[in-house]
Amino acid sequence: MSRGILDLDLLLTPDELAVRDTVRALGRDKLLPDVATWFEEGILPSEIPPLLGSHGLFGMHLQGYGCAGMSAVDYGIACLELEAIDSGLRSLVSVQGSLAMTAIHKFGSEEQKQEWLPGMATGEIVGCFGLTEPDHGSDPGSMRTHARRDGADWVLNGTKMWITNGGIAGVAVVWAQTDEGVRGFIVPAGTPGFRTQNIKHKMSLRASITSELILDDCRLPADAVLPEVKGLRGPLSCLNEARYGIVWGAMGAARACFEAAQEYAGSRIQFGRPIAGFQLTQKKLADMYLELAKGTLLALQIGRLKDEGKATPQQVSLGKLNNVREALHIAHEARGILGANGITLEYPVIRHANNLESVYTYEGTNEIHTLIVGQALTGIAAYS
Numbered sequence: 497m498s499r500g501i502l503d504l505d506l507l508l509t510p511d512e513l514a515v516r517d518t519v520r521a522l523g524r525d526k527l528l529p530d531v532a533t534w535f536e537e538g539i540l541p542s543e544i545p546p547l548l549g550s551h552g553l554f555g556m557h558l559q560g561y562g563c564a565g566m567s568a569v570d571y572g573i574a575c576l577e578l579e580a581i582d583s584g585l586r587s588l589v590s591v592q593g594s595l596a597m598t599a600i601h602k603f604g605s606e607e608q609k610q611e612w613l614p615g616m617a618t619g620e621i622v623g624c625f626g627l628t629e630p631d632h633g634s635d636p637g638s639m640r641t642h643a644r645r646d647g648a649d650w651v652l653n654g655t656k657m658w659i660t661n662g663g664i665a666g667v668a669v670v671w672a673q674t675d676e677g678v679r680g681f682i683v684p685a686g687t688p689g690f691r692t693q694n695i696k697h698k699m700s701l702r703a704s705i706t707s708e709l710i711l712d713d714c715r716l717p718a719d720a721v722l723p724e725v726k727g728l729r730g731p732l733s734c735l736n737e738a739r740y741g742i743v744w745g746a747m748g749a750a751r752a753c754f755e756a757a758q759e760y761a762g763s764r765i766q767f768g769r770p771i772a773g774f775q776l777t778q779k780k781l782a783d784m785y786l787e788l789a790k791g792t793l794l795a796l797q798i799g800r801l802k803d804e805g806k807a808t809p810q811q812v813s814l815g816k817l818n819n820v821r822e823a824l825h826i827a828h829e830a831r832g833i834l835g836a837n838g839i840t841l842e843y844p845v846i847r848h849a850n851n852l853e854s855v856y857t858y859e860g861t862n863e864i865h866t867l868i869v870g871q872a873l874t875g876i877a878a879y880s
Contacts, residue, residue, distance in 0.1 A: 502789050507796060508573075515570045519577035522551055527581045532841040534703040535582065538696075540664070545588065549619025553578070553589050555597040557737075561613035563597075568802035572744035572795055579748035583851035584704030586745040591660040592616060594737035596623030599669045599680055603722040603730055608682060612667055626656035626670035626683075626709045627731045633658075634864050636671070637728055641711065643672040643679060650721060652681060652689075652714040658858070662707025663694040669722075670709065671731050680722035680730055689714030700854040736809050739859045740802065743815035744795045746855060747788060749848040750823035754784045756843050757830035764835075771833070780829050787822040794818060810872040817865035824852045 499505055505513065526547060534540060548554060552564040557571040571593075579586035597616050600608055615621035632638045641654025652672055662668070668683045668690070683690050693708045722730065758781060761772035771777045798815050801807040827849035831838035838845050856862055864879075871877050 500785060500789065504789065504792055504796075508569075512567075512569055512573055515566070516573045516577060518551065519553070519574045520580075522547075523577055523581040523585075527585060531582045531585070531703055532844070532847060535584070535847050536702070536841055538698075538702045540584065540588070540703055540705055542664070544585070545592075545619035545622050545664075547619070548585075548589060549617060552617075553593070554617050554619055555593040555601070555613065558593070558597060558601050558613075561601070561609055562617035563601075563613065567799075568740070568807075569796065569799035571741065572799045575741040575745040576748035576751070576792075576795070579745035580752045581748075582703050582847065583745065583749055583855055584701045586741065586748070587660050587701060587704050588622075590738045590741045590745070591625055592619075592623050594741055595625035595734050596661075596665075596667070596669050598734050598737050599625065599722065599730065600682070602733070603680060603725040604682070605719070605723050607719065608722070612682065616667075621666040622661050622664050624659050624661040624665040624668045624707070624709070625731075625734065626659055626662075626668050627735075628656060628658050630655060630657040634861055636731065637678075639671065639673060639678070641670070641672040643674045643681060645675075646715070648718045650681065650716045650718070652683070652711040652716065654711050656709035656711075658695070659692075659707050659709050660701075661705055662692045662709055663705045665692070668709060670711065677726045678728050678730070679726060681716055682720050682722065683711070683714065683716065687714055687716065700850045702850075735859060736812055739812050739816045740798065740807075742855060742859055743798055743812060743819050746816075746819040746823040746852065747791045747795055749852055749855075750784075750788050750791065750819075750826040753823075753827045753830035753845050753848050754781075754788050756845050757781065757784065757833040760834050760837070760843070777833060780833060784826045784829055787826060791819040791822050810868055813860065813865040813868040813872075816860065817862060817869060820852065820856050821862060824849070824856055827852055 555563040556566045559565045575586050600612055616623050627636055629639050643650045643652045666685050670681045670683050689712050691710050695706045761777050762770050764771045794815050798807055798811050830845045867878050
């Protein structure tokens with residue numbers, strides 16, 4: 497986190513600052529030099545998951561099985577620093593750790609945990625999380641993917657859409673309707689009847705692999721089901737973990753945009769002086785910093801509550817709603833300050849702005865989080 501006027505570093509412990517410095521150095525030295533090229537080419541190099549795994553970033557808030565067992569605030573700081581590089585990199589870590597690994601860690605058998613989590617922690621195995629469907633995003637309870645018993649086996653049919661990591665995943669956690677309610681299934685890549693198809697032509701999260709998962713009479717053994725959960729409580733609890741990471745991560749993208757605009761305004765000369773000396777530019781910078789500081793404080797408060805076991809889904813929704821919305825606004829303001837330079841990949845702003853358009857929608861749309869906060873305030877659900 498940038499010191500700025502408030503010197504927010506004073507609120508972090510020495511261990512938290514060490515996490516911040518480690519992930520920031522990784523981003524600066526190993527990721528930032530090439531991330532604009534990955535975005536432009538729409539690729540994620542295969543060496544990136546093992547690199548992130550070697551720094552303990554996958555499942556870093558989980559205990560055991562090769563996971564780092566760090567605090568919620570540590571994890572949040574890591575998400576902020578990763579998204580300051582690119583939202584796609586934070587998405588890779590979020591989906592791997594907060595969705596796929598958390599589902600197995602919380603709801604899997606001991607055998608499932610031993611089989612999958614150590615390799616996922618190192619990045620040797622990439623995971624994805626199959627919940628969203630082409631026709632059912634905000635309403636996962638209406639999913640059409642179905643699993644039926646056939647003797648001792650399960651047979652899955654259906655399609656999942658907009659799945660981060662899908663095309664590079666060695667294992668998918670897929671949620672399906674059954675006669676017992678919604679259940680989660682571990683589906684290894686290469687299972688007959690299971691295939692993926694990458695989504696092309698996207699203009700956001702380009703340094704991230706987004707895919708469709710297709711299950712066509714995909715037969716799984718009885719021990720593929722996650723035994724410890726039935727119903728939507730399972731996937732929704734995992735989503736809350738991923739949303740928490742976004743609360744922090746969005747402030748990383750916002751910080752990168754603010755710092756680019758601040759630096760540019762100080763060096764761009766018009767009418768004989770830096771544009772930072774004009775009132776309209778200073779107002780933009782002041783407003784941007786104000787929202788960046790408030791959003792970071794909000795993320796830290798939720799993180800502290802989470803470490804105390806007191807954070808609620810409604811608080812996470814509040815953070816996601818505010819921080820992504822304000823990060824997107826900061827990116828747009830920064831783009832304006834940079835003028836024509838703001839639309840080139842020589843600067844990070846347009847890349848972050850495009851990425852944040854996805855972050856604004858996924859893991860619960862802006863509208864859904866608005867209604868969650870509204871219900872928390874009024875006690876009345878307004879989803880339909």
